[in-house]
Amino acid sequence: MRVLLADDDAVSRKMVAAMLRKWGYDVFAVSSGDEAWAVLQGRDAPRLAVLDWVMPGLDGVELCRKVRREMPGKDRYFYLILLTAKTSREEIVAGLEAGADDYMVKPFDPSELHVRVGIGKRILSLHEELVATQEALRFQATRDALTGVYNRGAALKRLEEELDRARRECKPLSVLMMDIDHFKKINDTYGHLVGDTVLKETVRRIQGVVRSYDVVGRFGGEEFVVILPNADGDIAVRVAERIRAAVSAYPVTDGAVSVSVTLSAGVAAAGTAPTVDALIQAADEALYQAKRTGRNRVCTAPTLCAA
Known part of the structure; x- marks a missing residue:
């Protein structure tokens, strides 16, 4: 000493x-x-x-x-x-x-x-x-026990912090809401332990695409949020497409089980000054549109601006 x-x-x-x-x-x-x-x-x-x-x-x-x-x-x-x-x-x-x-x-x-x-x-x-x-x-x-990424509450707190910073510095900010397609069927067919493996591997592939300072959180169940500071809507769409491609590139294996996995994503860009709730809701609506129109795709919400 x-x-x-x-x-x-x-x-x-x-x-x-x-x-x-x-x-x-x-x-x-x-x-x-x-x-x-x-x-x-x-x-x-x-x-x-x-x-x-x-x-x-x-x-x-x-x-x-x-x-x-x-x-x-x-x-x-x-x-x-x-x-x-x-x-x-x-x-x-x-x-x-x-x-x-x-x-x-x-x-x-x-x-x-x-x-x-x-x-x-x-x-x-x-x-x-x-x-x-x-x-x-x-x-x-602040962490999800299974995947190790931010839990819902901590992710929302980080989003609020990043949104405040984007306002102060007049920089763009985008949010991705993503959902593993047919995850209930994976659990029903292979069991929850395999489902857990799919969740953890999906997170690993997401983290392999995003930048070190981007924020990844588990929003609940098989749904994830990614916060992209200093990224406008076009950049966010490209990131979402790379994530989608990485997740579906090859099956997730667990022992003798091999599971093909895809995800759908909704993209929302902050614009000038939306609220956290408005940004999440817009990304969520874009995600549901991706689900409704066939899954395994990326949809975008209109750019949000102050009322």
């Missing part, structure tokens, strides 16, 4: 750095608060810092206050230990109120420093585990 050590006293800095290295830490030592601040702003900055109270430029307390005020990110916490010769209760309280997690009064016992730095390391490890758990829960809450 990397540790930032900031102390303007060369002898003290060398001594503490030697202790930390002996205990297995990778030490980055500086001689002023200004240098420490520059290090902490780096992308891969040490997350644990041992800071002398009295230093040129920013002192330890000012540095703690600056870190808490200007670097409050929940995903990256800094554990700050103050080293000080100050012993009054008021001064120690002031240091803790400024944002220090812990403090040690000089001269200190090396074993105490070892324990306190170890506590900081343990707290940072627990924080990283918490952040990872929260990210996993957030991912699960």
Whole structure:
């Protein structure tokens, strides 16, 4: 684990750095608060810092206050230990109120420093585990469990975000609504496990066609939505046709079972300023037109504009 050590006293800095290295830490030592601040702003900055109270430029307390005020990110916490010769209760309280997690009064016992730095390391490890758990829960809450793409609620939220961006930047936006043809027959004939394989493979083929920043979501059952930022109606139709061709290019296999799959698609372009509901409804109506007129085809809705 990397540790930032900031102390303007060369002898003290060398001594503490030697202790930390002996205990297995990778030490980055500086001689002023200004240098420490520059290090902490780096992308891969040490997350644990041992800071002398009295230093040129920013002192330890000012540095703690600056870190808490200007670097409050929940995903990256800094554990700050103050080293000080100050012993009054008021001064120690002031240091803790400024944002220090812990403090040690000089001269200190090396074993105490070892324990306190170890506590900081343990707290940072627990924080990283918490952040990872929260990210996993957030991912699960926004993803379809079977296919791994966005679920309906998350896809609609992304559409709202992309529509707002398109308005601000005066750029086009299109939506595809797609439905696997005769999916109920696939389930009835081959069973739901094969149906699940068809859904997952269909998503894989869709993702193989769209751009990395396009949004793919499962809208429900065998229906999918694709959000195409910076794509007008003509581009969206071409993308939909490539998806349709990719899905039907060769059968989906599951063991000894081979299933031919096609899909129908409806395309709606945002125009100047439609609502999310209007855009989805237009793409849905175009999808139903594709279904009514023979399936395995792409139909388009009229370009939507503000009322």
